[in-house]
Amino acid sequence: MKFIKIFILTVVLFTSQTEHAPTNECELLQYISIGSNGTIQCLFQEYIAASWYNPEANQLILFYQNGHKSGNGYTSGDYDIFPNGSLFIRDVNLEHETLLRVTKVISLTEETVSYEIQVKTLVRPNTTYPIIGVCPDSHKACLKSLDSDTTLDCSIEKTRPPVNLTWISRSLERNRTLASRYDVITQDNVTYTSSVTVIFSLTQWHLLTLFVCQASSLPPDLMQKKESFVLIDKIVNYTAVAIPITKHIEKHSLMILACTDTNGGMFVWKHDRMDKSTGLTYSSTYRRPTLSRNRIHPNLSWMKMAVNPVPAYPVVDGCSHQQYCVLHVKQGDVLTCGVHGIRPEVKLEWKTFPADAGTSFSDQTHTVKQTEDTYDIVITSTISSASRNRVTAVCRVTESSNHQFDLSTTIDLFYENVRTTIKPTTANLTTANLLIPTVIVSTLVIFVLFLATFFLSIRKVRRRRRKPNNFQENAIEEATPMMKVVNDNSQHRYGMCGYKLVYENKEELFIDQLKKKYEILYDAVQPIPYIKDRMYCVDKVFVEGGMEYLDKTTVTKQGTEWKQMKSYDELMDGTRISSTRNILEGEPGYGKSTLTLQLVYDWCKSVSHSPLRQVKILILLRLRQLGGVNSIFEAVRRFILPGDSKFTDDDVKSIIEKCSSVMLVLDGYDEYPDQDNIDADIYKIIKNDILREIKVILTTRSSYLPNYRSPQTDRARLTGFDDLARDKYIRKAVTGDDNEAVDEIKRKLQENPVLGDLCEVPLFFVMFAHITYENKKLQTFHSVTGFFRYMISCFHSHMSNKMKDENVTTFQLFEANHSKLDEIAFKALCGKDQMIIWKKQKICKALGEAFYNQYVRIGILVEEEVLDMFSMPDAMGNIRSTVEVRFYHKLFCEWYAAHHLAKKITKLISITSAMLANLDPFDLQYVYRFACGLNKAAARNIIKHLQKTNEGQKFAMLCILEQEGDNDELLESVTELVSDSITINVNDSKLLQRSVTQILEFASKKEIPITSVCLNKSFKECEGDVIILHSGLRLTQLLTVEKIHIETEQVNTKPRILTEEDVTKIFRYGLRSEHLKDLS
Secondary structure: OOHHHHHHHHHHHHOOOOOOOOOOEOOOOEEEOOOOEEEEEEEOOOOEEEEEEEOOEEEEEEEOOOOOOOOOHHOOOOEOOOEEEEEOOOOOOHHHEEEEEEEEEEEOOOHHHHHHHHEEEOOOOOOOOEEEOHHHHHEEEEEEEEEEOOEEEEEEEEEOOEEEEEEEOOOOOOOEEEEEEEEEEEOOOOEEEEEEEEEOOOOOOEEEEEEEEEEEEEOOOOOOOOOOEEEEEEOOOHHHOOOOEEEEEEOOOOOOOOOOOOOOEOOOOOOOOOOOOOOEEEEEEEEOOOOOOOEEEEEEEEEEEEEOOOOOOOOEOOOOOOOOOEEEEOOOOOOEEEEEEEEOOOOOOEEEEOOOOOOOOEEEEEEEEEEEEEEEEEEEEEEOOOOEEEEEEEEEOOOOOOOOOOOOEEEEEEOOOOOOOOOOOOOHHHHHHHHHHHHHHHHHHHHHHHHHHHHHHHHHHHHOOEOOOOOOOOOOOOOOOOOOOOOOOHHHOOOOOOOOOOOOOOHHHHHHHHHHHHHHHHHEEOOOOOOOOOOOOOHHHHOEEEEEEEEEEEOOEEEEEEOOOOOHHHHHHHHHHOOOEEEEOOOOOOOHHHHHHHHHHHHHHOOOOOHHHOOEEEEEEEEEHHHOOHHHHHHHHHOOOOOOOOHHHHHHHHHHHHHEOOOOOOOEEHHHHOOOOOOOOHHHHHHHOOOOOOOEEEEEOOHOOOOOOOOOEOOOOOEEEOOOHHHHHHHHHHHHHOHHHHHHHHHHOOOOOOHOHHHHHHHHHHHHHHHHOOOOOOOOOOOHHHHHHHHHHHHHHHHHHHOOHHHHHHHHHHOOHHHHHHHHHHHHHOOOOOOEEEEEHHHHHHHHHHHHHHHHHHHOOOEEEEEEOOOOOOOOOOOEEEEEEEEOOOOHHHHHHHHHOOOOOOOHHHHHHHHHHHOOOOOOOOHHHHHHHHOHHHHHHHHHHHHOHHHHHHHHHHHOOOOOOOOHHHHHHHHHHHOEEEEOOOOOOHHHHHHHHHHHHHHHOOOOOEEEEEEEEOEEEEEEEEEEOOOOOOOOOOOOOEEEEEEEEEOOOOOOOOHHHHHHHHHHHHHOOOOOOOOO
């Protein structure tokens, strides 16, 4: 053996100087970072010996043969070798930048193979992109307004090797490289500072130009971003190049200036100046919609502020602030009319009806008084003549003065000492007939406006809030405490002697009160809602499911891509998500609220691995509580702090704004009552208008994303439980280390393949696991409907077992007869907002007290005590509370609604389309699936309705799987479906993709031949015997498929090329399919 080793070493050293190989196993140019460990990568498959040699130093670094290592580099500990032949280098320095030769010996009878690898060292810069000097705070992109020539500089400091920088001007049509000066300097011959400078001349460029500082010829991973941007805005007299368009806008109202050009490109809005003397605001805007051939067409808007007078009509002296009155006058009397607090300035005039009434006015004077931004305008006139004893006169804004206002006040003038008798005419009668209804209608309008103002004022006082219910808090959907409404002048702000309380450390007391509240929440998790005496700390039952984030940096033809996250900690540590505004999406039951409880647990306990250890204050708010509460600080005081807390809203605001590190968790935007309230702090926070430095996590269903969210918002989503997560939960929260019990639960899940989709939802897998563990004789289910029916029966049977014998009959009756609840649930889901919350008094009356009490005790219905927004506070400042009722989970509402749907369309087939019109199958899939599983006749009508559209045909597959009983009919339907080619498109909704994958998996398990499966740009990767789609769904092994075709998506206008590893995994997947004939 020793002789063979010496012989091999001799062969290696000799041949390494003479023979070379193609670059299919080792890259010939590789980079390693100074100051860290490095690896020279090679991928040797089969070999008996290998050596690493430095030709420049004529020195053997390391020799490897059959697991034995030797050489000076290895014995010194500076080098090592991996099984694939790669060379490990410890503590890389400048001396490691050299030429290395690696040689491998495949066998004693074959020629050796050598590679000469040029090793380069690199040093990464502190910034991940080029720095443009005119951009403040070293931002990657900025807007710079210039009125003179200037120099633009861009640089990258302390890199190795030096970075090549160039300036270019960019448009949609082309990039133009600019003449610039490029410099490189070094002080230690290790790192370099590169810079490039260009002169910007006003005369050479147009109004708006995009300049790009571009880094090129970079080693891999040296910089994350190769470009930085500065948008140069040339300051000019815009009115010289465009004519302003005058627009009137009411003061304190929302102003919308539309961009009518939708060709894309870059838009810049600018506020130019305000002329206070005339009250005119010039809002000049210009845009470059195409960035093409430097054509810039500014759009200028001349904004003219308007303020309505108070009252909103001219006031006539003697009319007691009315828009109509009767005045008794005589010749020579003076009439005075005015408008107060109006803007812009207007002119008033008197007008009589009829025009030939014979009344004239003289000595008219028009006075204007300006107070700050508004005007008081008065017109006085003397009645100089009158030929009738009654004339109608109107004081109004002249038509020529301002079209913004249409203001007038009407009076009837009765003249004294006028003896002319005027016979009634048709015109007189017409005027009178028109005038009386006008007065009546005007009075009614004023009255309605008064009532509206009154009720809006009351609404501001009546804030919604919640307190702990008399019943046990729900496991995940916790009830919330009702707090006293304390006035600013309340004694709660003061101590016993009347002096305002001052704490030595308010922040510490505030944090302590937060943690005590959170402890109540995270210590009351109920995995099974009907077992109310079994509660856990969230950390004892919480298991991470799948989680993805939307990667904005990778853009394919289909848009941005969702990528896997390792842990929920990445929501906060900045590795994947860096924005201060973040949305965590998840469908009902995916564990959004449970995750928020885990976050507050990690914060309260200062868990060592959690980034929350660096957060000083964490605020958790349930948005469903915040109806009518505009202030975020008021919400914290009322719904988190104890009722006897001495903190005021101002105290809370001061503590949060002064704290160095605050995180805000807003749970359940889809349940937030005031989603469109632009005055609420929640709206402003989501829009990133306030509290911009505070990190915010907003949870919501994917179909309820706020459309006004900040463009910088990062998104993540929960994807449910996979096999690993399910196994972890069973061991952690159900069976412990009882492997036999773990295997039994898994076996029962495998025996129920149709539950695979439902058990991706953590909420229902938790119930399945606990129910299975409790019931050793759990039946096999053939549909989701069957499992849900069994689960509902568990709710009822658990409670009935606790009751006396004489009550059991009543319980069983209510379990079977729930038609009224079915109707209520169906009507709620048909509504636009799907507000499945009712007042207790109303729903109790509709269901009957006995029925209602039973369903609340069981846990299917949940009570919550909230503020009564339409009650007045009592003398102590307390607002009366009321009880609201909701389903434990939305799927329970869908279950009972499905009963009503199935019953109706079975009896009246003709109304199927009408009843399904307001039920979106992509939002309420389980209503459809449950209805099909409950009634075969209903299933036939629903499936026929769905098959009218292409998308509906795919969703109908899920409904077909719900039918129980005649198994032959089901098998025949599935066989017909998979006899044609089945395609999963990347643009199909997740529900449609899930429909197809479940049908394919069902067919495979029932040994039904599958003709062809085409993955049209939906394939992401292959892991073992599972194909993972871009949507996150998994396609398990299809043993009966005959043909598989995969078409990849486009990346940067070219089809994605699968790696050798991808292709190998796909072939291994295909080889497991016994009937596969074609794989492409």
